[in-house]
Amino acid sequence: MADILPVVTPAIERLWAEIDRRGDELVQTVAELVRFPSVLGDEAAAQAYVADHLRDSGLETEVWDLDESLKELPNAGDSGVLFAGRPNVAGTLRGAGSGQSLILNGHIDVVSPEPVAAWTVDPWGGEIVGDRLYGRGAYDMKSGDALNMLLPRFLRDAGIGLRGDVVVQSVIEEECTGNGALDASLRYPADAALVTEPTGGNFTRAHVGVLWFRVALAGVSWHAMQAWKGVNAISKAVPIIQALEALDARLNAQPVHPAFAGIEHPINLNIGVIRGGDWPSTVPGACELHCRLSLYPGQTVAETRTEIERSIAEAAAADPWLRDHPPVVTYDGFGSAGSEVSMDEPAVTLLSAWHQSVFGAPMRPVSGTGINDMRYFNFRGIPSGCYGAGGANAHAADEWLDIPSMVPAAKVLGAFMLDWCGVGE
Numbered sequence: 402m403a404d405i406l407p408v409v410t411p412a413i414e415r416l417w418a419e420i421d422r423r424g425d426e427l428v429q430t431v432a433e434l435v436r437f438p439s440v441l442g443d444e445a446a447a448q449a450y451v452a453d454h455l456r457d458s459g460l461e462t463e464v465w466d467l468d469e470s471l472k473e474l475p476n477a478g479d480s481g482v483l484f485a486g487r488p489n490v491a492g493t494l495r496g497a498g499s500g501q502s503l504i505l506n507g508h509i510d511v512v513s514p515e516p517v518a519a520w521t522v523d524p525w526g527g528e529i530v531g532d533r534l535y536g537r538g539a540y541d542m543k544s545g546d547a548l549n550m551l552l553p554r555f556l557r558d559a560g561i562g563l564r565g566d567v568v569v570q571s572v573i574e575e576e577c578t579g580n581g582a583l584d585a586s587l588r589y590p591a592d593a594a595l596v597t598e599p600t601g602g603n604f605t606r607a608h609v610g611v612l613w614f615r616v617a618l619a620g621v622s623w624h625a626m627q628a629w630k631g632v633n634a635i636s637k638a639v640p641i642i643q644a645l646e647a648l649d650a651r652l653n654a655q656p657v658h659p660a661f662a663g664i665e666h667p668i669n670l671n672i673g674v675i676r677g678g679d680w681p682s683t684v685p686g687a688c689e690l691h692c693r694l695s696l697y698p699g700q701t702v703a704e705t706r707t708e709i710e711r712s713i714a715e716a717a718a719a720d721p722w723l724r725d726h727p728p729v730v731t732y733d734g735f736g737s738a739g740s741e742v743s744m745d746e747p748a749v750t751l752l753s754a755w756h757q758s759v760f761g762a763p764m765r766p767v768s769g770t771g772i773n774d775m776r777y778f779n780f781r782g783i784p785s786g787c788y789g790a791g792g793a794n795a796h797a798a799d800e801w802l803d804i805p806s807m808v809p810a811a812k813v814l815g816a817f818m819l820d821w822c823g824v825g826e
């Protein structure tokens with residue numbers, strides 16, 4: 402922790418005044434983004450809005466579709482949806498030279514609001530009630546997208562030039578693969594990257610990797626009047642489920658990664674979907690489990706897949722039917738390792754100092770038991786963590802952004818940006 406607070410230069414004072422004056426614009430931009438239902442496959446309209454906004458701010462803006470071959474790279478995934486027509490967007494605010502560069506990254510995709518009946522407001526309405534802006538993505542993470550988009554605009558309007566480049570990225574598929582950030586991390590080099598996920602003023606310095614997998618079980622369909630003549634694929638899933646639960650317990654009994662010390666049950670295997678059968682009077686001939694498992698930073702996707710397959714194979718070996726008809730394991734969606742960044746990285750200590758300056762309290766490091774896009778920058782040697790606004794109910798009904806958290810987050814990020822990239826003439 403920096404004992405000496407950083408110096409608030411005249412340029413930083415001007416930027417902060419601009420942020421104070423235009424807090425409403427930050428919030429309105431989040432609301433406009435929320436009104437685009439940018440779930441997987443429907444990101445295009447929101448990305449067009451972002452690209453226009455970046456161009457209007459004078460950024461050199463690129464809009465590009467990802468190449469399908471990206472799905473074969475290490476730590477990529479496959480969402481099952483083709484990339485064409487749902488691009489990544491990036492805008493570069495060109496510095497005058499000789500400064501450090503910075504990426505501000507955010508994802509445009511949001512998870513489904515289902516079940517919509519559980520919401521008390523329209524998930525795509527961007528409705529403001531008191532200090533809260535409601536909507537799917539208002540918090541995770543169109544709050545961060547708006548911060549990324551408006552900081553360069555505020556700089557321009559305050560007449561402040563930078564020495565290093567700032568690259569604003571709006572990427573797809575954070576919620577299912579990470580492919581958008583993977584591609585962006587390969588396209589743009591930088592000296593540091595901040596992912597403006599809504600951390601409530603904390604700093605995400607480590608997070609788990611995640612992989613998704615399916616287990617397909619075959620049975621034998623038969624009329625239920627002679628159910629004993631068939632093989633019930635749903636019943637055959639039971640020992641597999643038990644084996645996966647035992648794997649979860651075993652993984653949590655291993656030595657805890659230091660960044661996750663004190664976190665309850667850091668590794669989580671979730672059996673998220675089960676599909677099997679189609680008629681009460683038919684013995685189900687097929688059943689499929691769709692699961693998610695996390696892994697510590699430093700552990701690989703390959704070794705975790707081996708653990709999963711070994712657990713399933715052991716359970717199958719104990720059942721005569723499954724021994725002869727082994728469950729088939731396949732992988733889709735996330736297939737990525739986790740990452741961590743040192744709290745001693747110069748970019749992290751500088752961000753921490755500006756957090757202390759704005760909030761009058763230390764920036765708290767946290768470790769995520771979910772995955773986020775910072776990993777791809779860390780994999781490339783670009784130090785990266787998450788820092789952003791506050792709120793609640795990500796991936797749940799009545800997701801909301803804490804409106805008063807936006808201006809202080811913008812001030813920390815803005816001062817950090819000027820200090821990191823340097824102010825030009």
Ligand SMILES: [Zn+2]
Pocket residue numbers: 508541542575598
């Ligand atoms: Zn997010």
